Amino acid sequence: MSNIKQKQIKTLLVENNQEDAFSLRKKLADTREVRFNLTHVERLEKALQCLQQESFDVVLLDLSLPDSHGLATFLSLEEIVPNLPIVLLTTLNDESLALEAIRQGAQDYLVKEQTTINVLLRSINYAIERMHHVEKLFQSEERLQQINRELEKRVKKCTFELKYQNQELKKLFLLATTDRITGIANRYRLEDFLEREWGDAIRNQVPLSIIMIDIDRFKLYNDTYGHPQGDRCLRQVAQTIDATIKRSKDLVARYGGEEFIVILPNVDIDGAAVVAENIRSQVKALNIAHATSEISDRLTISLGVASTIPAHNSQASNLIMTADRALYFAKQHGRNRIEIYQNQYQN
Numbered sequence: 001m002s003n004i005k006q007k008q009i010k011t012l013l014v015e016n017n018q019e020d021a022f023s024l025r026k027k028l029a030d031t032r033e034v035r036f037n038l039t040h041v042e043r044l045e046k047a048l049q050c051l052q053q054e055s056f057d058v059v060l061l062d063l064s065l066p067d068s069h070g071l072a073t074f075l076s077l078e079e080i081v082p083n084l085p086i087v088l089l090t091t092l093n094d095e096s097l098a099l100e101a102i103r104q105g106a107q108d109y110l111v112k113e114q115t116t117i118n119v120l121l122r123s124i125n126y127a128i129e130r131m132h133h134v135e136k137l138f139q140s141e142e143r144l145q146q147i148n149r150e151l152e153k154r155v156k157k158c159t160f161e162l163k164y165q166n167q168e169l170k171k172l173f174l175l176a177t178t179d180r181i182t183g184i185a186n187r188y189r190l191e192d193f194l195e196r197e198w199g200d201a202i203r204n205q206v207p208l209s210i211i212m213i214d215i216d217r218f219k220l221y222n223d224t225y226g227h228p229q230g231d232r233c234l235r236q237v238a239q240t241i242d243a244t245i246k247r248s249k250d251l252v253a254r255y256g257g258e259e260f261i262v263i264l265p266n267v268d269i270d271g272a273a274v275v276a277e278n279i280r281s282q283v284k285a286l287n288i289a290h291a292t293s294e295i296s297d298r299l300t301i302s303l304g305v306a307s308t309i310p311a312h313n314s315q316a317s318n319l320i321m322t323a324d325r326a327l328y329f330a331k332q333h334g335r336n337r338i339e340i341y342q343n344q345y346q347n
Contacts, residue, residue, distance in 0.1 A: 016042040044068040059086045085127035179254040182238035190253035198316040209272035209307035211262040212323040216335045217293040218258035269307035300336035
């Protein structure tokens with residue numbers, strides 16, 4: 001709590017249940033570590049007016065209001081104040097709704113009857129701290145990478161020490177393993193997933209395939225349309241790849257920059273090639289303009305495919321290098337194509 005001690009937190013509470021609002025107000029007022037300047041409204045319409053008229057440090061939002069219900073309530077606020085931390089405090093104990101809310105940008109999802117004041121304070125503190133981090137991330141790409149590394153190290157350390165001990169840690173883990181721009185898995189999640197699947201493939205002697213994907217001439221795209229549009233393009237491509245992957249046990253992750261990786265457990269090279277072609281076709285179907293690309297006036301991608309049945313004492317990183325080599329061949333042969341690494345990988 002060190003970052004918010006002796007600081008006044010300007011809080012907007014959006015809650016139409018008077019009993020819940022009174023109880024929460026009293027609990028926050030009795031907190032010694034933090035001073036809360038609390039504004040309480042009962043309807044979404046009033047909350048939107050408040051947010052347009054003044055600034056707040058955090059919003060505590062119930063998803064069941066007289067004039068709005070469910071995830072649409074959060075999205076309405078997030079559209080008005082996309083950079084403001086919003087903690088969902090609700091009676092809806094719905095795991096799928098909670099996961100979707102986090103994916104859409106909510107800082108936390110707390111069920112009222114399961115939430116103590118200490119849990120709430122920790123959530124508010126984390127939400128504000130994380131938003132401060134996000135603001136700094138926009139200042140420079142170098143700073144973004146540094147903060148992500150530091151955050152991932154902290155979360156990884158906490159995960160190993162406290163894994164699955166409480167629901168709050170699971171939510172934090174989800175935040176830390178999701179790429180901020182695209183909404184898919186990040187590099188940390190990729191490495192953890194690949195190591196586990198690699199071990200399973202060794203034990204069961206089944207194939208493991210990787211598709212490495214690169215957006216063609218993405219630097220030119222950014223130079224032509226600007227970085228905000230570039231981020232939207234990355235998000236579109238990432239979500240299209242993710243939607244093309246049909247099996248829940250597969251993983252799509254952002255590898256770095258404009259590169260993505262698809263991990264396909266128990267899929268051989270022929271199956272992986274089919275998946276790669278589906279991805280290429282679906283991205284092409286997005287019909288995103290890329291006027292300065294010499295390859296096509298529409299956005300294209302290159303893909304490298306590799307597969308192996310790993311031997312004991314082998315390293316998963318070698319399969320990534322093999323897929324990367326195939327991707328390199330795709331770029332060398334004109335891009336907007338798939339290359340399959342033909343030689344079976346041997347450790």
